[in-house]
Amino acid sequence: MRLPRSLAPVTVALTLVLSLPYDALPHTRVSDGKQPPPSRFGASCRTSVRGSHVETYCHNPYVDIDRVRLHIECARWWDIDTDGAPVDVGPAMTVRLTGRCWKEIRSVWISHQKAR
Template identity: 50%
Template sequence: MVREGPRRPGRRTRLSARRRTLLGAAVAAVAAPVLLLTAGPAYAADAPGPGADDRGGPTKAECRTTVAGSTVTARCYNAGPYTDAVQLHIECARWWDPDVDGMRMRLDPAESGEMTDRCWFEVAHAWITHEPIRDVPNG
């Protein structure tokens, strides 16, 4: 039997896999917000952003979703020159809880709207789909 003596200062010790995992998670938790704040936008400042057409205007409504318990609310605003049809989709966490595909809502230019739907219990994912509507003027 090999007997180890007391640890000497300066001697490297092995970290267990669990401690390495916890240490890595702690470093990631501290570094992630710093990296996100310093990263900036993913596109060039003079290039049009996501959802912009070649004339510089947005082509689809901007939507924000919030989850409160089992209820999802989506608020959308169409700042673009075109009409947009938005639809809320919810994937529920429980296998027996049916997923939700809400009704489409038509948003004309400079119009806002709100959609709300829910699962029975937990929400796994929620997202919005867009379908541009190109209206042809009469005449």
């Protein structure tokens, strides 16, 4: 049996879509109107800058391990910006992160990542 030319592309497309796994197909989520619960993740960090030195304490009150990193941007163009090594903060743990520039510090921030 030979299909007319106009039905052949439709048949091929339908066959391809039906052969996809269920997870690959687009789905519409039906909401019950409730907001999702807030995410309970992330250490709270306190940072202090004294001259060209930075000191940060991060405390994790949650169950999931938070991998934190200290990032320092120096004010002078010739001073090297630093990204500290990642440190895992376990449940109910506090860690201390330190760093410095040769001269002034422009900005400091902490990045968070869920440790698997």
